[in-house]
Amino acid sequence: MHLTENVRQPTTPRFIVETQHAAPSLGSITNTWLLSRLCYNSPIIMASNSALFPRNFRKSYPVAVRGEGCWIIDESGRRYLDASGQAAVVNIGHGVPEIGRAMAEQSSQLAFAHTSQFHSIPAEKLAERVLALAPPNFRAGGRVYFTSGGSEATETAIKLARQFHLESGQPDRYRVVSRHQSYHGSTLGAMTVSGNVARRAPYQPFLAEWGHVAPCFCYHCPFDKKFPDCAVACADDLNSFLSSKDAASVAAFIFEPIVGATLGAAVPPDGYAQRIAEICRKHGIILIADEIMSGMGRTGKPFAVQHWNVEPDIILVGKGIASGYAPLGAVLIARRVVEAFGRGSGAFQHGFTYQAHPVATAAGNAVLDYIESQNLFARVQPAAELLRKELSGLESHPNVGEIRGLGLLLGIEFVKSKPAREPLPRQSNIAERIRQAALEQSVLTYPTQGCVDGLNGDHILLAPPFIISPQECRLIASAIYSALQKAFPS
Numbered sequence: 001m002h003l004t005e006n007v008r009q010p011t012t013p014r015f016i017v018e019t020q021h022a023a024p025s026l027g028s029i030t031n032t033w034l035l036s037r038l039c040y041n042s043p044i045i046m047a048s049n050s051a052l053f054p055r056n057f058r059k060s061y062p063v064a065v066r067g068e069g070c071w072i073i074d075e076s077g078r079r080y081l082d083a084s085g086q087a088a089v090v091n092i093g094h095g096v097p098e099i100g101r102a103m104a105e106q107s108s109q110l111a112f113a114h115t116s117q118f119h120s121i122p123a124e125k126l127a128e129r130v131l132a133l134a135p136p137n138f139r140a141g142g143r144v145y146f147t148s149g150g151s152e153a154t155e156t157a158i159k160l161a162r163q164f165h166l167e168s169g170q171p172d173r174y175r176v177v178s179r180h181q182s183y184h185g186s187t188l189g190a191m192t193v194s195g196n197v198a199r200r201a202p203y204q205p206f207l208a209e210w211g212h213v214a215p216c217f218c219y220h221c222p223f224d225k226k227f228p229d230c231a232v233a234c235a236d237d238l239n240s241f242l243s244s245k246d247a248a249s250v251a252a253f254i255f256e257p258i259v260g261a262t263l264g265a266a267v268p269p270d271g272y273a274q275r276i277a278e279i280c281r282k283h284g285i286i287l288i289a290d291e292i293m294s295g296m297g298r299t300g301k302p303f304a305v306q307h308w309n310v311e312p313d314i315i316l317v318g319k320g321i322a323s324g325y326a327p328l329g330a331v332l333i334a335r336r337v338v339e340a341f342g343r344g345s346g347a348f349q350h351g352f353t354y355q356a357h358p359v360a361t362a363a364g365n366a367v368l369d370y371i372e373s374q375n376l377f378a379r380v381q382p383a384a385e386l387l388r389k390e391l392s393g394l395e396s397h398p399n400v401g402e403i404r405g406l407g408l409l410l411g412i413e414f415v416k417s418k419p420a421r422e423p424l425p426r427q428s429n430i431a432e433r434i435r436q437a438a439l440e441q442s443v444l445t446y447p448t449q450g451c452v453d454g455l456n457g458d459h460i461l462l463a464p465p466f467i468i469s470p471q472e473c474r475l476i477a478s479a480i481y482s483a484l485q486k487a488f489p490s
Contacts, residue, residue: 067094070465070472072444080439083476084446088260088293088409088463091320092370099325102366107359115356123356126364130317133302134332137311141335145348146328146356150292150318151185153329154254157314158189159350161252161286164337167344173251175210176288177241181217181454183262184254184290184316193254196262197454211245213237215259216268219402219413220421220452227269235275242283252286252314253279257304260293263451264411264459265404273308286337287312292329296320297371298463299407300380307406313337326363376466380407383468390477399424399488408466412480413451413459414487423456430487431458437483443476 054061062074070093072080082090092099106122113120127144134142145160147153158176165173178184180195191200192207195215200207214222214237223233242250257273259266280287289312294304298320301307305315314337318329341348354360371377384407394400394412401415414430416422424430431447438445438460451457462476 069093069095070468079442081443081472081475081479083438083443083462083464083479085408085463085465086324086444087319087446088298088461089319089324090465091296091298091323092367092374092376093323093465093467096325096370098370099323099363099366102369103326103359103363106362110358113358114353116351120356120358120361122358122361122365126361126368129365129368130321130330130332134315135303135306135309135311137313137334137336138315138332141338143333143338145331145333146361147318147330147352148327148354148357148360149329150316151187151190151329152352153292153316153318153331154185154190154193154290155187156331156350157252157254157288157316158193160314160331160333160337160348161288163348163350164286164340165251167340170284172249175250176252176254177211177213177238177250177285178254179215180212180222181215181262181451182212182254182256182259182290184256185292195454196450198450211241211250213241215263215266216272217259217263217266217451218269219266219404220457228271232269232272232275235272235279238276239279242279242285247283247285250283250285252288254288254290256290256294257307257310258294258299258406258409260409260463261446261448261461264413264448264461265406265409266411266451267404267406270308273305273310277310277312286314288314288316290316292316292318293463294406294409297377297380297407297466298409300377300384301407302377304406321367322360322363323367325367326357326360328357328360328364371466374467379466383464383466383473384408384410386470387462387464387468387473387476390473391480393477394481394484397484397488399430399484405462408463408468410462411459412462413457423452424458426456429458431460433487434458434460434480434483437486438479441475441479441482443479445480 064072065075066073070082072082072094110120123146130144131138131142145156147156161176162174176193178193178195182195184190184194188206191203192210194200195212214234216234218227225233238253255276277287289305291303295317303315305312313334315332317332321330322328391403395403398418399414401413401418401421403412405411414424416424426449431449435445435447446461449458451459
C-alpha cells in the first residue's frame with residue numbers, strides 16, 4: 001500500500017478552522033510565536049568573539065572556508081556532506097572554478113551600472129537564456145526582472161500584479177491571495193502572502209490580510225479526502241474563496257508548485273495545478289508560480305510547472321539560478337503582462353539598486369554554461385532515483401510517516417503514529433534532533449516544524465546538488481538512519 005493510501009482521516013487543521021471563523025487575535029498570534037520558541041529551551045550562547053548578528057543566539061556555528069562538489073569544509077578541516085544544498089540553493093556543487101573566474105572577469109570590466117541609466121550584456125544574455133527554458137507563453141515577448149534573491153522577487157511580483165491591473169483599467173484589484181502553509185519570503189510583502197504560521201506570528205501587526213486558501217497536501221488533507229476521489233477539492237477551495245470574498249478585488253494568486261520548506265516537498269496530484277490555472281483565467285487573476293526553490297532544474301525540468309504543462313503569468317526564481325555563487329533572483333513575466341505595460345504608462349514604479357547586477361548575472365550565465373556543458377538537468381532524475389532507492393529502507397521505520405518529493409527536492413516527515421499520521425509533540429523538537437544527529441555523521445539537512453497545522457509536524461528537507469554520487473546518496477541514507485536510532489531509541 002502506498003503511504004498516501006493509509007487509512008488515516010485527519011482532523012481539520014487549526015489554521016483552516018480559524019480562517020473559517022474570526023481571524024485570530026493579536027494576543028493569540030503572540031502566544032503562537034511564544035509557543036514556537038519553547039522548543040528552543042537551551043541556554044543562550046552569546047559568541048564573544050564574533051561581530052556578526054547570528055540567526056540564532058542559541059547555536060554555535062562552525063566557520064566554512066571551502067566547498068568541493070557536494071561538500072563544505074570548515075576551518076578545522078571537517079567535511080560536511082551538503083544533503084540540503086544549503087536550503088536548496090546549490091545546484092551545480094561547490095567550488096566550481098569557472099564561476100569565480102567569470103565573476104572576476106566581469107568585475108574587472110564592469111562591476112556595476114545602475115539600471116535607471118544602463119543595461120548590461122550579462123543581464124541581457126541571462127534574460128534570453130532563462131526565457132528560453134520557460135513555458136511557451138514566456139518565449140516570445142516575455143521579459144525578466146532580476147533581483148538579489150527570492151524575497152525581492154516576490155515583492156516585485158506583488159507590485160507587478162497590482163500595476164498590471166492599473167494599466168488594464170482595473171484599479172480595484174490589489175489583493176494577492178495565497179495558500180495556508182506556504183512560504184514566499186521574509187520581506188513584509190512576501191510575508192503577507194506567506195501562510196507559514198510561525199514565521200508570520202511575530203510580525204502579524206505589520207501584515208495585510210488578503211486571504212489564504214487551503215494547501216494542497218495529500219498526506220494531511222485539510223478536507224479529510226483522498227485522491228482521486230477528492231476531485232482536487234483543495235484547488236476548488238480557491239473558487240469557493242473567490243465566490244465569497246470579492247473576486248473583483250483580487251489581483252493575483254501565488255503558489256509554490258511544490259511546497260518546499262513549509263510542507264517538506266509536498267507534490268500536488270495531477271490536475272491540481274491545471275485547475276488552479278483555469279480558475280485564475282476565469283476570474284482574470286494573475287497566476288504567480290513561486291519556483292524559487294523548485295525551479296532551475298531541481299525537479300528534473302527547468303520549472304516544476306512544466307510537469308503539468310501549466311503556463312503561469314509570472315514565475316519567480318531564486319536560489320539555483322546562480323547556485324549560491326552570487327545573490328540573484330528573477331521574475332519571469334509573460335508576454336500578456338508585459339504588453340499591458342507597453343500599452344499603458346510604459347514604466348514600472350518599482351526598483352532596487354542592485355537589480356540586474358552585472359557580476360551577479362555573469363554568475364548566472366556561468367552557472368547555466370556549466371549546467372549545459374555537464375548536462376546537469378538530465379542528471380537530476382537518475383540521481384533522484386538513486387537517492388530514493390537508498391532512502392526507501394527508512395520507510396519501514398515506525399516514525400517515518402512519508403518520504404515525498406519530486407526530483408532532488410525531497411522531504412521526510414516524522415510521526416508519532418504512522419497509521420494515524422499523528423504528529424509528534426512539538427516540544428520534542430524531533431526535526432532539529434534529527435538534524436543534529438545527522439550532523440554528527442557530517443551530513444547537513446534542512447529541518448522544519450509545523451507542516452501539519454503551522455506548529456505541529458516535523459520534517460527534514462533534502463535537496464543535494466545535481467552532481468550527487470551513488471556513494472554520497474548512501475552516506476545520506478546511512479546518516480538519517482543513524483539519526484533515527486538516536487531520536488527514537490527502542
